[in-house]
Amino acid sequence: MPLNARPITMDDAADLFFIRGQCFEKNWNLKTFEETIAQPEFVGFIIPQTAYIIAQKIPPEAELITIAVAPAHRRQGIAEILLKNLWQNLRQQDIHTLHLEVNEKLTPARTLYEKLGFEPTGRRADYYGTGEDAILMRLQSTV
Numbered sequence: 001m002p003l004n005a006r007p008i009t010m011d012d013a014a015d016l017f018f019i020r021g022q023c024f025e026k027n028w029n030l031k032t033f034e035e036t037i038a039q040p041e042f043v044g045f046i047i048p049q050t051a052y053i054i055a056q057k058i059p060p061e062a063e064l065i066t067i068a069v070a071p072a073h074r075r076q077g078i079a080e081i082l083l084k085n086l087w088q089n090l091r092q093q094d095i096h097t098l099h100l101e102v103n104e105k106l107t108p109a110r111t112l113y114e115k116l117g118f119e120p121t122g123r124r125a126d127y128y129g130t131g132e133d134a135i136l137m138r139l140q141s142t143v
Contacts, residue, residue: 008044023068053082064100096141101134
């Protein structure tokens with residue numbers, strides 16, 4: 001399986017919808033993906049039929065909006081590849097801070113973010129439902 005991530009284009013909207021549907025109970029609809037891709041502040045990468053990452057640039061910062069790896073492809077380092085690819089791309093655009101939120105119960109995701117240098121910056125109580133807090137995290141480069 002090739003692990004070459006490439007920039008997302010409008011032609012990828014159906015594939016994004018397919019991947020997300022395998023990963024989350026609440027899927028975005030196809031129109032949401034199309035509208036997201038069309039935004040000028042959008043940046044995203046895809047490994048077709050496998051995984052994607054989407055962020056929003058808010059110069060001089062960015063926010064990770066969503067990342068998904070299809071269940072059949074998990075635990076192969078794909079999320080790390082996508083995050084590193086995104087971070088490199090953002091830094092080339094003079095964006096040196098990346099924010100995200102993660103469900104406190106998603107230990108594998110939190111472990112990956114910490115491995116890549118993200119630091120906790122706050123908490124949103126019950127963000128994902130009663131008893132499911134969001135941990136806010138930030139990655140910064142020293143330029």
